[in-house]
Amino acid sequence: MKKGITRREKQVTDINEIIGILDRAKIVHVGMVDGAMPYVVPMNYGYTMEEGKLTLYLHGATQGRKLDILRENPNVFIEIDTDITPFEGKAACQYGTTYSSVMGEGVARLVEDPEGKMAGLGILMKTQTGRDFDFSEKMVAGVTVIKINITEFTAKKRPMPKREIISEE
Numbered sequence: 001m002k003k004g005i006t007r008r009e010k011q012v013t014d015i016n017e018i019i020g021i022l023d024r025a026k027i028v029h030v031g032m033v034d035g036a037m038p039y040v041v042p043m044n045y046g047y048t049m050e051e052g053k054l055t056l057y058l059h060g061a062t063q064g065r066k067l068d069i070l071r072e073n074p075n076v077f078i079e080i081d082t083d084i085t086p087f088e089g090k091a092a093c094q095y096g097t098t099y100s101s102v103m104g105e106g107v108a109r110l111v112e113d114p115e116g117k118m119a120g121l122g123i124l125m126k127t128q129t130g131r132d133f134d135f136s137e138k139m140v141a142g143v144t145v146i147k148i149n150i151t152e153f154t155a156k157k158r159p160m161p162k163r164e165i166i167s168e169e
Contacts, residue, residue, distance in 0.1 A: 012100070012155035015052060021100045021155060022047050025082035026128060028056060030108075030148075032069045032076055041066055045080075046124030054104065054150040057120035059143050067110070067144060074108045076148060087160060098160050104153025111145040120145040 012018055028045040031038060046057040056078065060066060070076075081101040089095050111117050117140035125133045 010156040010158055012157050015049070017157070018102060018155045019049055021082060021102055021157075022049070022054075022080065023127070024100070025080045025102075027080070028058070029079045030058070030066075030076050031078070032066070033073050034065070034069045039065070039069060044124065044128055046120065046122075046127035048123060054102075054153055056106070056148040056150065057124045058146040058148070059121060059124060060146070062142065062144050070108050070110065070146065076106050076108050077104070078106060078148065078150065078153075079103045083157075085160070094161075096158070096161070098158050100155070100157045102153055102155045104150045106148040106150040108146050108148045111147050114140055116147075117143070117145040120147060 012021070026044060027042050029040050029042050031040045033039070043058045043060070048055045048057075079101065080103075081099050083098055083100040085098045087096055087098065111120055114137040118135040118137075121135050121140060121143070122133060125131065
């Protein structure tokens with residue numbers, strides 16, 4: 001984790017709290033650059049966090065726009081969010097939404113070897129379901145596994161605000 005955030009009071013730095021966010025969320029939004037245009041795709045993910053280093057694993061079809069883009073430019077930006085609850089207030093500026101999020105920059109690579117694909121899919125399924133699964137070479141032959149090494153990330157949390165009575169004067 002290197003880059004800071006503007007609203008420091010919302011920053012999450014405790015690694016266990018960040019892992020909690022990654023465990024509760026199920027979708028990552030992956031931003032890529034397609035020529036001069038941005039392209040963002042939501043995907044299920046799996047992750048590992050080892051010595052403060054975050055790695056994501058994704059899977060998908062063996063061809064398509066996402067893979068074409070990543071082959072040209074493997075640099076990505078990810079956003080993961082959870083704990084989303086709208087709240088109301090007495091005035092318009094008191095309305096909002098609670099959330100917890102992780103955002104970061106990384107480099108994606110396509111996993112080619114069957115062992116790497118099986119390991120990546122195992123991590124993905126463990127994150128998504130909490131269960132362990134076994135995969136065969138035949139099972140992984142028809143999918144692409146993407147490994148994203150996150151080089152920098154930040155986490156934020158906006159809790160439910162404490163309610164204060166607002167004077168109508």
